[in-house]
Amino acid sequence: MSIHPSFTATPTVATPSPVLAKPESTTDRTPIVPDSAREHAPKDARRAGFTANSPATPITADTRPTLQQLTLPGPRRDDEGRGGAMAGLNLMRLIIRCPLLPAWSSRIIRSRKGRPSGLKKPDLFWTFYLLATREFGSHEQLDQELKTHWSAIRDEFWFEHGVLLPDAKADGEVYGYMDFKSWRKHNVIEAGRVEAMLRQLTVVSAPLAAAIRAAEEPTGAVRDPLNPMPWDCLSADGTVMDTASSVYEHSYVDQDGHTVKKIQGSRAKTGKPRLYQPTRNTGHKRSGGGRGLFNVAAVTKGVDTYTRVALGVAIGDHTQGEVPIAMGLLEQIYDVVGNQFPVLLYDGALTPVLWHELTRRYGIYCVNANYARPRQKGEPAFDAPDELLGAPAGAGKRLYGRRRNDPKRTYITGLPPERHTGPDGHTHLHHLVADDGGVYELDRAWRRSDPGVRQQLLVPTRLERLVDDRDEYYFAVTLTGKCTHSSFDVTFHLRDHQPEPGGELSWKSQVANIRILPEALIERYAVVFGRRNQIESFFSWLEQRFRHKDRHASYGIDSERLDLAAVALLENVRAWGHLALRHPRHAEALAAQLAEIAHTTTVAGDSPPTPTPRRSVLDGSPSTPIVRASVPVGVPVTLPRVEVPAGVGAWPAGRRQ
Numbered sequence: 001m002s003i004h005p006s007f008t009a010t011p012t013v014a015t016p017s018p019v020l021a022k023p024e025s026t027t028d029r030t031p032i033v034p035d036s037a038r039e040h041a042p043k044d045a046r047r048a049g050f051t052a053n054s055p056a057t058p059i060t061a062d063t064r065p066t067l068q069q070l071t072l073p074g075p076r077r078d079d080e081g082r083g084g085a086m087a088g089l090n091l092m093r094l095i096i097r098c099p100l101l102p103a104w105s106s107r108i109i110r111s112r113k114g115r116p117s118g119l120k121k122p123d124l125f126w127t128f129y130l131l132a133t134r135e136f137g138s139h140e141q142l143d144q145e146l147k148t149h150w151s152a153i154r155d156e157f158w159f160e161h162g163v164l165l166p167d168a169k170a171d172g173e174v175y176g177y178m179d180f181k182s183w184r185k186h187n188v189i190e191a192g193r194v195e196a197m198l199r200q201l202t203v204v205s206a207p208l209a210a211a212i213r214a215a216e217e218p219t220g221a222v223r224d225p226l227n228p229m230p231w232d233c234l235s236a237d238g239t240v241m242d243t244a245s246s247v248y249e250h251s252y253v254d255q256d257g258h259t260v261k262k263i264q265g266s267r268a269k270t271g272k273p274r275l276y277q278p279t280r281n282t283g284h285k286r287s288g289g290g291r292g293l294f295n296v297a298a299v300t301k302g303v304d305t306y307t308r309v310a311l312g313v314a315i316g317d318h319t320q321g322e323v324p325i326a327m328g329l330l331e332q333i334y335d336v337v338g339n340q341f342p343v344l345l346y347d348g349a350l351t352p353v354l355w356h357e358l359t360r361r362y363g364i365y366c367v368n369a370n371y372a373r374p375r376q377k378g379e380p381a382f383d384a385p386d387e388l389l390g391a392p393a394g395a396g397k398r399l400y401g402r403r404r405n406d407p408k409r410t411y412i413t414g415l416p417p418e419r420h421t422g423p424d425g426h427t428h429l430h431h432l433v434a435d436d437g438g439v440y441e442l443d444r445a446w447r448r449s450d451p452g453v454r455q456q457l458l459v460p461t462r463l464e465r466l467v468d469d470r471d472e473y474y475f476a477v478t479l480t481g482k483c484t485h486s487s488f489d490v491t492f493h494l495r496d497h498q499p500e501p502g503g504e505l506s507w508k509s510q511v512a513n514i515r516i517l518p519e520a521l522i523e524r525y526a527v528v529f530g531r532r533n534q535i536e537s538f539f540s541w542l543e544q545r546f547r548h549k550d551r552h553a554s555y556g557i558d559s560e561r562l563d564l565a566a567v568a569l570l571e572n573v574r575a576w577g578h579l580a581l582r583h584p585r586h587a588e589a590l591a592a593q594l595a596e597i598a599h600t601t602t603v604a605g606d607s608p609p610t611p612t613p614r615r616s617v618l619d620g621s622p623s624t625p626i627v628r629a630s631v632p633v634g635v636p637v638t639l640p641r642v643e644v645p646a647g648v649g650a651w652p653a654g655r656r657q
Contacts, residue, residue: 050119050175054166059158067581070094074306074578088136089149095131096156098573099591100204106598107200108193121163125175126183130566131573134545139177150174184559194558199332201565202312204594205572206337209309211590212302212575215583225342225463226516228528229303234311234341234364235535236298236330238322238349241315293557294322295564296329297542299571300341301534306578308534310568311337315561322349330358339363339465339473345532352512353505359494363465363473365516367529369400370437371507373409382407388520393435393442393451399519400526410436411507413514414446422485430481430488432458437515439479439490456481457520458490468495477516542567 070090086094095101105127119125129142136142146153150168157163168174188194213231223232251261294316301308312333316325326349344355344366355366373394384397384407396410413434421427431442431452442452458479466474474495481488494511505512519525545567580587 050166050179056164056166059155059164062155062159064093064152064155064159065090067097067577070577072306072577072581073574074304075581077305088145089152091135092128092132092145092149092153093156094577095128095135095570095573096153097160098576099594100208100569100572100576101127101131102161103204103594103598104197104200104569107196108187108191119163119165119175121161122183123187124161124163125157125165126180126187127566129175129180130184130562131570133180134563134567134570137544137546139180143176146174146176147172184562188562189556189558194561198312198314198561198565199336201310201568202333202336204597205309205311205568206333206340207590207593207597208572208576208579209300209311210340211583211586212307212309212579215579215586216302216304216307225465226460227524228343230301230531231303232341233343233345233528233531234298234300234333235345235532236296236326237347237532237535237539238294238296238326239539240292241295293318294320294325296322296326297535297538297568298329298333299534299538301531304578304582307575308538308571309575310538310571313561313564313568315557315564317557323354326350327354327357331361334358334362334364342465343367343528345529345535347532351504352507352509356505356511360472360474363467365475367515367517367525369519370411370513370515372398373411373507375409379409384408389440389454389456392453393433393440393446396436399522400529408436411513412446412451413508413510415439415510417445418481418488418490420483420485420488422483424485426485428485430483430490432490434510434513436520437513437518438520439492439514441481459521460516461489462491463516466493475516477514538571541571545570 070093071086072094073084073086076084102124105121105123108123108127132145133139133142136145147168150165154165154167157165165175188197209231216231217229223229251259254260295313296316297310297313299308299310312329314325314329314332316322326346330344339362342364344350344358344364346355346366346368348368348371350366350368351371355368358364358366382395384405385391385395388396394410394412396408398404398406398408415432415434418430418432419427420430431445433440433442433446433452435454439458440454441456441458443455444450444452446452458481460477461480462478464476464478466476468474472495474493476491476493478489478491481490492510492514494514494516507513517525517528576587576590579590
């Protein structure tokens with residue numbers, strides 16, 4: 001261990017006090033130097049690093065444990081009823097063996113300048129170090145683990161990647177935080193590779209999610225777009241991460257109208273207080289930190305345990321709220337995966353004008369709750385009805401969450417009546433209205449002064465994803481209702497809206513108020529939207545990957561983004577381990593695909609990937625047939641009637657004219 005200049009190997013003998021004189025000590029004491037002292041030590045006082053000529057003992061015998069012997073949590077849960085944590089060494093072995101590691105590190109394009117490194121593939125090792133750091137929660141803990149298990153780490157890198165790591169030094173020193181910090185600074189942050197690494201996380205994680213779906217989906221299964229499986233859903237959400245320092249900048253407007261900036265929480269007595277990082281006030285959120293930065297993540301999951309895959313993460317700066325960050329992340333993900341995950345699960349922060357933009361560009365639909373209508377002046381209060389059917393339109397109740405069964409004023413959209421001719425030739429009208437996302441039949445024609453009473457909820461039985469002549473997606477949803485004569489169908493084309501002057505999309509528009517999966521379908525909605533709990537679980541797990549609950553240290557937002565991406569990839573490593581254990585054939589195909597991605601990325605160099613909304617990296621095939629409309633945009637189209645069993649949709653589908 002290196003010695004800081006302020007320490008000496010032999011203690012300096014001070015002049016004895018005339019009152020308390022002590023005998024001179026001849027014992028050599030080597031003080032323990034904290035790791036933080038290395039960072040501030042001059043370069044000539046630091047230990048000599050590894051070089052290309054550092055001794056490396058050849059490794060001949062492969063005595064590593066198999067994947068089955070690594071005691072993954074999934075099989076233990078199947079056998080013992082509980083999963084639990086993995087041993088630190090086993091998890092480091094899993095990280096090194098995972099094909100996601102070289103595919104992700106291939107995005108770092110190294111400069112050929114400078115002294116040769118002691119590592120054959122330095123980016124591969126340091127991305128491993130980055131992921132392992134987040135598993136142990138701190139660099140200090142990982143450095144101790146590397147010293148203890150360096151021989152096993154050398155074995156794994158040699159047999160998995162052909163990288164022969166140098167031997168540990170005589171004093172037990174191996175690669176550590178100071179080496180990692182230098183690599184991160186020069187090869188990632190200063191080289192401007194952080195954004196590329198965030199994009200690469202999506203590129204390498206999407207095939208893993210597709211492999212899990214292919215392994216779990218029964219052969220020949222027909223997907224029902226109205227009853228999506230877990231692997232069809234993309235769950236996303238945002239949270240607030242507090243800063244590590246309480247020193248932050250606060251601004252206010254004084255009585256003269258001038259903006260005054262002050263730095264609060266600093267204990268500096270002289271000079272300018274050090275501002276660690278600007279943050280924003282997020283006190284409007286009901287949960288999370290009151291100050292900090294917004295973090296957004298998106299995950300998907302299979303049916304089995306330990307199949308959650310993080311497809312992307314993002315951190316905003318102090319000027320951004322949750323929605324701009326979320327939209328940027330979702331566009332990044334859908335640019336890569338197309339509409340292979342056709343159902344987006346997000347909370348109420350994603351309003352219709354936002355998710356409808358994603359629908360038009362990528363052909364996905366969003367499942368979340370509609371907002372409550374604000375109370376109008378003079379409007380009387382009402383009690384929540386026991387049942388939605390039989391209650392007046394516009395008077396509903398909250399069906400889920402902590403405010404369940406509370407009264408809720410709902411938005412109403414008048415719809416044209418449906419003319420229905422029964423088998424006996426009798427023609428009659430069904431008066432329809434869109435109310436809180438569902439389409440209901442009323443007992444009479446809807447009027448603002450007399451909305452009528454809900455008689456029945458029309459159930460979605462068919463969904464088609466179409467493309468118009470502007471290459472924009474839209475949906476045609478067919479709803480089925482019951483009648484004394486026979487059942488009847490009505491189809492709505494959820495397309496083309498006219499935004500309000502402020503850029504918003506009214507909740508009364510058909511696009512916003514006719515939902516593909518409305519809340520009123522209680523059981524189906526609960527099953528689908530309940531999968532959004534996976535993102536909440538991911539954020540809870542993320543907190544355990546840091547020693548302190550705060551995520552933002554003083555070393556800059558770029559390093560924070562890199563750390564957050566490492567946490568996401570660490571989650572995916574666990575999912576890959578269980579895929580390889582349960583479905584080896586699919587894991588082998590995934591490894592070949594990731595190897596091709598790594599090779600393509602390395603050859604492409606610094607050129608960013610080209611967004612391909614109509615195609616997907618999952619299987620290289622078009623994500624959906626593009627069938628252009630044969631009529632001008634805006635003209636109502638009546639689709640030819642195609643008989644399908646109730647509850648079975650056509651996905652994907654196109655125009656049949």
